[in-house]
Amino acid sequence: MKFHDLKSFDDLPKDWSQFFDYREDISYLKRQTDKIDFDFENVIVIGNGGSITSFKAYAVKPKKKVYIIDSMDPTLLKNVKKQCQSDKTVVIAVSKSGNTLGVVESLAYFSSYKIIVVTEGEEGTLRQIATKMKWQIIEHPNISGRYSGATSAGLFPALLSGIEIENIVSGISHGYKYKKEAWSLAKYFYNLEGKGYLEVYVSAYANSLNNFRTLIVQLMHETVCKQGRGQTFYFSEAPECQHHTNQRFFGGKKNVIGVFITTEKSADDKKISLPKEIENIELKRLVLKKLENITYQQALLAEYKGTKTEANRLAIPNITIELANTEDQSLGELLAFWQLVAFYSAIIRNVNPFDEPAVTNSKNITIEEIKKN
Numbered sequence: 001m002k003f004h005d006l007k008s009f010d011d012l013p014k015d016w017s018q019f020f021d022y023r024e025d026i027s028y029l030k031r032q033t034d035k036i037d038f039d040f041e042n043v044i045v046i047g048n049g050g051s052i053t054s055f056k057a058y059a060v061k062p063k064k065k066v067y068i069i070d071s072m073d074p075t076l077l078k079n080v081k082k083q084c085q086s087d088k089t090v091v092i093a094v095s096k097s098g099n100t101l102g103v104v105e106s107l108a109y110f111s112s113y114k115i116i117v118v119t120e121g122e123e124g125t126l127r128q129i130a131t132k133m134k135w136q137i138i139e140h141p142n143i144s145g146r147y148s149g150a151t152s153a154g155l156f157p158a159l160l161s162g163i164e165i166e167n168i169v170s171g172i173s174h175g176y177k178y179k180k181e182a183w184s185l186a187k188y189f190y191n192l193e194g195k196g197y198l199e200v201y202v203s204a205y206a207n208s209l210n211n212f213r214t215l216i217v218q219l220m221h222e223t224v225c226k227q228g229r230g231q232t233f234y235f236s237e238a239p240e241c242q243h244h245t246n247q248r249f250f251g252g253k254k255n256v257i258g259v260f261i262t263t264e265k266s267a268d269d270k271k272i273s274l275p276k277e278i279e280n281i282e283l284k285r286l287v288l289k290k291l292e293n294i295t296y297q298q299a300l301l302a303e304y305k306g307t308k309t310e311a312n313r314l315a316i317p318n319i320t321i322e323l324a325n326t327e328d329q330s331l332g333e334l335l336a337f338w339q340l341v342a343f344y345s346a347i348i349r350n351v352n353p354f355d356e357p358a359v360t361n362s363k364n365i366t367i368e369e370i371k372k373n
Helices: 026-033 052-060 074-083 103-110 124-134 147-150 152-160 163-177 179-193 212-224 245-250 289-291 296-313 330-349 357-371
Strands: 001-004 041-046 065-069 089-095 116-118 138-139 198-204 232-237 256-263 318-324
Touching: 026 041, 026 138, 026 152, 026 163, 026 289, 041 052, 041 103, 041 152, 052 089, 052 103, 052 147, 052 152, 052 212, 052 330, 065 074, 089 103, 089 198, 103 357, 116 124, 116 152, 124 138, 138 152, 147 152, 147 163, 147 330, 152 163, 163 232, 163 256, 163 289, 163 330, 179 256, 179 330, 198 330, 212 330, 245 256, 245 296, 256 296, 289 357, 296 318
Parallel strands: 041 065, 041 089, 089 116, 116 138, 198 232, 198 256, 256 318
Antiparallel strands: 001 318
């Protein structure tokens, strides 16, 4: 990864977490996949929050058809079930605590399917259900969900989906080496928060990075936003966002920081080619034939440069994270990097990086509402 326009700070704190040192037993996960005794085409992954966001971020090139269920929305459940025959499908339910109500509710919709659960401990409801139903159980380590990208929570569904998880693991391990850069970005956000910059607009100039949306938002909100501190993060796909969210970025309140994520190369890049009949047509005084001088990746980066140049002109603070590509290794690096940014962002604000006290009460109210029926 490369970082552009990010001031480097040398006062890196000694704070660290054993979460970042955890190494999953890949051979154990592969032995578990060997227990599946039929050919399957579909993988349904059921989970909420940290149990699913890391998998979504790096599951961009699966060899199986992957369906992610993070809601008990009946239309979603019906549509997924319609596309997945039970004899061609494996369902994976992920919940660290085993007490995520939405996972249990959605899982009930597929109770006649081959089901594997990923969970921790002996007391959780999901483990009790799996034991009663004689479903296969994959052990989840004692690592908070939003930091569990390098564990069975994300890696086992990825393995079943046909993804080369060794490359993801290698990327995550390498990503944890960007401590100084992560601290510098965390301090950059913090310093600007003190100046009234309360929003962070993240845009990714690669379609393969769009599923980082929920992971980045979760990491930065659930880890940092406590005791009235922290910033609001929102993520929009680029260059599509230039047709709507850039109006907010450039024309709205001057309290937004821009974070652009780009890639140096695309494995699928090719030159733009036009039919001869339209070569001399003009678009805003650009003769279309000029497009044949560039590739699609260059066209994409031109969109980024347009937005960044305008942000600089308007003195809007912004930084760029540049990946080498969007292969599994790079995705793993980016995932680990944002975990560190969230961790250090909590440390600098003196809040606990690993709890989420504000989400508990609404979950309890949900259960009380169901009890009324």
